[in-house]
Amino acid sequence: MIAQFIDGPLWIFSLSVFLIGVTWRIVTILMAGNRKDLATPRGSASAGAIRTVFTRSVYERSAATRGRLLLVAGYLFHIGLFVLLFFAQPHIDFIAERITGLSWTAIPHWAFILSAELAFLGLLLLWIHRLLSPVTRMLSDLDDHLGSLLVFLVMLTGCLALAQSFESLRLIHLLLAELLLIYFPFSKLMHTFTFILSRGYTGATMGRKGVNA
């Protein structure tokens, strides 16, 4: 009963909440609008926007002196999570079966495990740092911890289900992933998408001024 619910209606529901919610969030941001910049540009806004969307993924050296481990952790977590989310065989199969119908080449099992380990390493370091550093402790709110917790639990239950021989373990993993999807549009996890907007806006402004931001 519960299994069918998690596998069927709840999956459809959470996916819909996710898709509609994310779209709604992005649309409301765009709808807020920006005033047209009347100053004569020195450089191209669109080139600046596109450049910044990519170049901001490279850390700024002069601000990295004291947080080296943290930067490494940030990269490990994001790259690890991305790889394991989209290139692990079970996920590709799931996406192909449930969403797109398309599948692509998976990375070998060892690379899957490695990416999961790196993602865990990064997430744990980042989260502990969030709890320890006076700056992040002061900034963080419930949302930050809830988001971290959900991602952590989804990753953890995923790794507990690695044997792929127990249906209930898969369902727990799926259930948490569904909760994550439902929570996603209402939370900071939105930065997964909005970072393109914020980098873009900043890049455009700086691009107009002729500064590589």
Added chain:
Amino acid sequence: MNEQFEQGVEALRQQIDARISSYFSSCVHCGLCAEACLFYTETQDPRHTPIYKVEPMKKLWRREHTFWGKLGSVFGWVESLTEKDFADWETLVYDSCTLCGRCSMVCPVGNDITYMIRKQREGFSVAGYAPDGMKEATRRALKIGSPMGVTIKTLKAALAHVEKDTGLKIPIDKKGADYMTLFSSMEIVNFPEYIESIARIFDAAGVSWTISSKAFEATNSGIQIGNKEAAAELVNRVVIAAEELAVKYVISPECGHAYTAIRWEGPNLVGRHYPFEVIHILELLEQLKTEGRLQLDYKDSTPMTLHDPCQIVRRGGVVQQPRELLNSVAENFVEMKDHGAMNWCCGGGGGVSANERAEPLRLHVFDRKKKQLRETGVNTIVTACANCRIILEEGIEHNDMDTEVISLTELVADHLTASPEKK
């Protein structure tokens, strides 16, 4: 007071556009911006984390633009913005931020935090929560025409001195000149050498220029305090004067925020395109040099370093010009470790220098600049902003350092062929 507070909240509400919304949506509270802010690095006080300074605006955004905020406000779970927030944050917003823009360069999700703080100041100034020093400066700027109370009389007296020293005629209100020059009060009062320098350079290069007696002040306190009406009024004076004189270009002086005000924010404040172009003095000098109109005769062997004024370089986009100019007059130009778009602020920008109560903090965070200077091992620091110059000089004096601060324009003037001050 309460009504004024409501107006402040409303003003703040108006500021929340797509940019601000995307920035708040993206911020993951990583705290990396703290490492980019000299107020944090020098005090280690977490409250000086740039993104924390816009907490009041975040509170408003969360309540009015997010699902949880809207839901919570119905049931009374979410606090609304209070007057106490304004009171508590005033010093963070005005005293410990120079709008230098360094944080905006390091944010991994690309938030322009400086823009957010600048926007938040709009709400704070309307609500009346701004430092008295800056309020006074703005009032003087609107009433007298200069934040330091400099009148056209003072300017004319200064110009008379310059004319006497150089033997050159300074054109005032000359219609149809190519360039209209602006000054900052700081230059008129403290550094008249700057006026002298451009008079000599323009004479040597044969530039057709003038000064307007109606609008000679380039600084804009409205931008610093965050009052768009005041800012627009101050920009408008310049625009009207330039239109009256029918000039092709308006020259922004060696002053950081003046450049941002007139060049980048100005057209948006007055709500239209200018019929003229705004050019920074360094841009013009570099252009004159490239065109061969500026003959520089020798190079100085004194080791020199360059302090990049935030608003001209990082926030203004005049990055290469000062370097090329300096290289053409100095043999031993040493870059600081963090330079160009990543330079550290002097600590006095964004109105902080007009805010007397912020002085102890400002002198404290000058340590960052001191360390930077020490690393270069150079005793001559060149800059291109009258405000930076004053702040650097004060910091140097406060720290008993043996460092000379010179203006890049003046340095260029000193190296003109047939310069009377040839060393």
Added chain:
Amino acid sequence: MYRVSNLSQAGLGLKTGVLLWLLWLLLLPLETVADTKQPKGMPSTMVLNPAAELWRDVRQRDMPISGTTQVKGVDSGVLINANGDKWRKFRMQQLIPIGGFLLLGILVGLAVFYMVRGKVKIVGGESDRKLPRYTSYERLIHWFMASIFLFLAITGLIILFGRPLLIPIFGKEIFSIIASASKEGHNLMGPLFMVALILVFVKFVRRNIYQKGDMSWLLRGGGIIGKKHVPSNFFNMGEKSMFWMLVLVGSVIVVSGLVLIFPVFGQSREWMELAHVGHAIGAILMIGVILGHIYIGSIGMEGAIDGMTTGYCDLNWAKEHHDLWATQMEKRGEAIANEEVNRFSDPDTNEYLGRELREADK
């Protein structure tokens, strides 16, 4: 009074002794296993089963005979792994019960100790100054290791003790799920412990090299024997020993763990059995010691955990437990007033900062 304050450290020394003794007990049964090759109570004269000879050879009881086979692989020529049964018996009959009672004993011991001794207070009370003890990086890697360790300890204990302890509670079906999950989780997180161990080793090794005075700390039982206060450096002898145990036993656990999860380097079954035994004994030992570590940090001693959470420790605490270091730090003027430490963590300071500066404005 000093003597009293050091009791819990003494407890650690004492505990280590008990531990070593119990470890020896644990090893004893191995001998017994070796002695009982022949089942007792068999008639000396009996009619030989004609197949016995064959099976004896197959099992390679008398001499290691390796058969030949076309199957390529480690141990593929061995039909019956005679040591496997020995290993199984050891695991079921010695490792699990003795290891279990050992851990239980430590828990009971700590509880009794707590009841007798109570929380070790800072004798001089909290001072108005603090010393910086651990940097944020040091705290970060400590808690990283702690969280990984906790996860591995729990999943590991489930794998080892799950059968006797959890099956009666959850039943076999649910336990099979828990066991599978624990095993997968344990294997995945395991290598991260290696990363943590390396980070911790590199950062803390210097302060853990034994120094002059460490021996006398040990001889005086960390302050339990004699009336005089026993001086100690940044880390005392007990902590240093724990560090080295963590490093040495931890390395054994890491290496044996890698042998177990990567059976692709040609290790034979015997190696795997050996690795398992080493892994389990090492882990039980370490969990026991870490229980003591957690005890001191949580309910055992006032002020002990502060350094690891806030980065600062109380000056009086430092003087009572690490006086050589504390005196040195104080001389260098590193002691910081509490207000200075807390000035940034007080939620109301925003208001104070604002008010002070605004008043200065008037």
